[in-house]
Amino acid sequence: MIRGIRGATTVNANSEKEIIHETEKLLREMIDRNQLKSEEVASVLISVTEEITATFPAKAMRKIEGWKFVPVMCVREIPVHGSLPNCIRIMMHVNTVKTQKEICHVYLENAVGLRPDLEN
Known part of the structure; x- marks a missing residue:
């Protein structure tokens, strides 16, 4: 079965170094918390808010x-008025036997408030 694993984080600056650092930190946390192997991942979709353009x-x-x-x-994320700025969101499509409830979604930095109902 393919399941989606969500994650989000924010950056403090629109710089290549900051974007890569925060994205890598989020990816590694998603991988660790869900005990993923790359061979299990069908695809990854990453969206960014309109302020993120450096890389x-x-x-x-x-x-x-x-x-x-x-x-x-x-x-690019749709620019909804009042939405969280400087945000990077990740959706991993993963082949797994885990139930939806067993999936660990990860929210870091200023994105922690996006889905408080999913905090593990």
């Missing part, structure tokens, strides 16, 4: 050993 956050995945061949795509 593709997908570059962070290439820094993680064994994740070179996982398909990843970056898109």
